[in-house]
Amino acid sequence: MCLLTYLPAGVLPDTDALHNGTSTNRDGHGFAIVAGDQLVIERGMDGEQVIAAFERARRRHPDGPALFHSRYATHGVTNLDNCHPFEVGRDVRTVVAHNGILPASVQPRQGDPRSDTRLAAEVYLPQIGGLHLRQTRLRLERWMTPFNKMVLLTVDRRFKKQGFVLNEASGIWDDGIWYSNNDYRPLPVPSWLTTARCRITPPQWLETVAGLERCPDCGTPVDVVTDVECLCCGRCFDCDERPSVCACYTPPSQRMR
Numbered sequence: 001m002c003l004l005t006y007l008p009a010g011v012l013p014d015t016d017a018l019h020n021g022t023s024t025n026r027d028g029h030g031f032a033i034v035a036g037d038q039l040v041i042e043r044g045m046d047g048e049q050v051i052a053a054f055e056r057a058r059r060r061h062p063d064g065p066a067l068f069h070s071r072y073a074t075h076g077v078t079n080l081d082n083c084h085p086f087e088v089g090r091d092v093r094t095v096v097a098h099n100g101i102l103p104a105s106v107q108p109r110q111g112d113p114r115s116d117t118r119l120a121a122e123v124y125l126p127q128i129g130g131l132h133l134r135q136t137r138l139r140l141e142r143w144m145t146p147f148n149k150m151v152l153l154t155v156d157r158r159f160k161k162q163g164f165v166l167n168e169a170s171g172i173w174d175d176g177i178w179y180s181n182n183d184y185r186p187l188p189v190p191s192w193l194t195t196a197r198c199r200i201t202p203p204q205w206l207e208t209v210a211g212l213e214r215c216p217d218c219g220t221p222v223d224v225v226t227d228v229e230c231l232c233c234g235r236c237f238d239c240d241e242r243p244s245v246c247a248c249y250t251p252p253s254q255r256m257r
Helices: 015-024 047-060 116-127 134-144 202-208
Strands: 003-007 029-035 038-044 066-070 086-088 091-099 149-154 163-166 172-174 177-179
Touching (some): 003 015, 003 091, 015 047, 015 066, 015 177, 029 047, 038 047, 066 091, 066 149, 086 116, 134 163
Antiparallel strands (some): 003 066, 029 038, 029 066, 086 091, 091 149, 149 163
């Protein structure tokens, strides 16, 4: 369910990690970089092209914080308009990107093509108070719940910093870069494929499922139309969590226990 990456000032991207994220989250990509008193922003549907553009732009502008986002669509149509990051209101000085599923109050109604994050950025965030205030950002974290993470970049001088990670503790710091979840890691080959009982070798299996969806945790083939959880490891495809901490419903595997 999306991969959100935050790079502090002076940190260059791990492009292998970004490519791992785009392989699982294929519904659009985007980045923002603080470059002096302005934001450099680009979005696109092709992961490789956006990563290449991000790497070039980051090398030109390494001195401010940056973010990269790869989308796994849960609400709204899959198009360029729903690619993160989004301006907060109509303020071009501040953008946000998000990982998770936001509360029902900002989920689009039938016929609304916008994603939940885009709705939040356009409607909800401008109404909750100044994001430059710490208490407002803390209130936003509580409203989102720890299952949601958000990165805010700004060149608005009212802010004390230019980059903020909301619900930072719910993500992962790795070699100086923050990731919203473990989608930045390479997909492992499932252990059951290497056992004597498995008649298909890992290379053959990878060819068999090439182009199909796979569970980001264990690599098991999944039918994204009908499957709501991984039948192998139990990962929920709605909230991106294991059954024991699923945020949106109790998967069938848990109900049977």
